[in-house]
Amino acid sequence: xxxxxxxxxxxxxxxxxxxxxxxxxxxxxxxxxxxxxxxxxxxxxxxxxxxxxxxxxxxxxxxxxxxx
Amino acid sequence: xxxxxxxxxxxxxxxxxxxxxxxxxxxxxxxxxxxxxxxxxxxxxxxxxxxxxxxxxxxxxxxxxxxxxxxxxxxxxxxxxxxxxxxxxxxxxxxxxxxxxxxxxxxxxxxxxxxxxxxxxxxxxxxxxxxxxxxxxxxxxxxxxxxxxxxxxxxxxxxxxxxxxxxx
Numbered sequence: 536x537x538x539x540x541x542x543x544x545x546x547x548x549x550x551x552x553x554x555x556x557x558x559x560x561x562x563x564x565x566x567x568x569x570x571x572x573x574x575x576x577x578x579x580x581x582x583x584x585x586x587x588x589x590x591x592x593x594x595x596x597x598x599x600x601x602x603x
Numbered sequence: 604x605x606x607x608x609x610x611x612x613x614x615x616x617x618x619x620x621x622x623x624x625x626x627x628x629x630x631x632x633x634x635x636x637x638x639x640x641x642x643x644x645x646x647x648x649x650x651x652x653x654x655x656x657x658x659x660x661x662x663x664x665x666x667x668x669x670x671x672x673x674x675x676x677x678x679x680x681x682x683x684x685x686x687x688x689x690x691x692x693x694x695x696x697x698x699x700x701x702x703x704x705x706x707x708x709x710x711x712x713x714x715x716x717x718x719x720x721x722x723x724x725x726x727x728x729x730x731x732x733x734x735x736x737x738x739x740x741x742x743x744x745x746x747x748x749x750x751x752x753x754x755x756x757x758x759x760x761x762x763x764x765x766x767x768x769x770x771x
Contacts (some may be wrong), residue, residue: 539760542768546714547729549707550629551622560625560642561617567642568649587644 613652615643620665623730627669630726631719632676640676644669663736665726670740673723706768713762721755728752 552560624644629635647668651658659665714722727737734748741748763769 538764539756542710542763543714543725543729543756543759545707546710547726549711550626550726551640552629552634554623556625556634556638557621560621560638560645563642564617564645564649567639568653590645602701 609652613645613649614649614651616652616661620662621645624665624669627666627723627726627730629671630714630722631673634749640669640672647672663732663739666730666732667740668737678695678768709768710763713759713766713768717755717758720751721758724748724752724755725759737765 621641625637625641628640631637632640644665648665649660651664714725717725723741724737732740734745734752736743738748
């Protein structure tokens, strides 16, 4: 009789990534997250711009109702 | 949390868990898909760190996420086919950390020749998760996990014997 637990650990360990894969995926994640961060747009809304937004949305809604 | 702190937190989780997460996907689907799914898993980790939704147990959180991604992947890729059949494909052992010798290759084969569900269970077990945790990931009861694990271990042992591996 032999205990296969240790062999299971060995078998699974063989499926771990090489250092190259470890670094490659990390780089891809870094690029991806930087891209996401740089696409964030800060919108400052003051009272005047709020009025402009409201009037634009009003016109947009009317237009959509006409189309419907 | 400052950007530097977020980066450091992410780096810690990545260094601790990436190898196991990759191995999990590699055992299930092979190296190429493992790379993509492991990347997606850690993008989610990044978002969690970024939004300061830091869970108490990162290890369980990351693997819950990995199992969900695996299920989504099977649903998308093999929509219309029987997912289980699709996952049965033999996995590749390329691009892994250890270059296998004869005995090591036999041990790997004993694992890869198991049905996908057994491979998955044994892999999660080898990472030290309890039956309760595995049950939570796979949305089955802990007792069902224990029963399936026993059968999977038995099948693994039979495969090892077939490969001529009879001692540790």
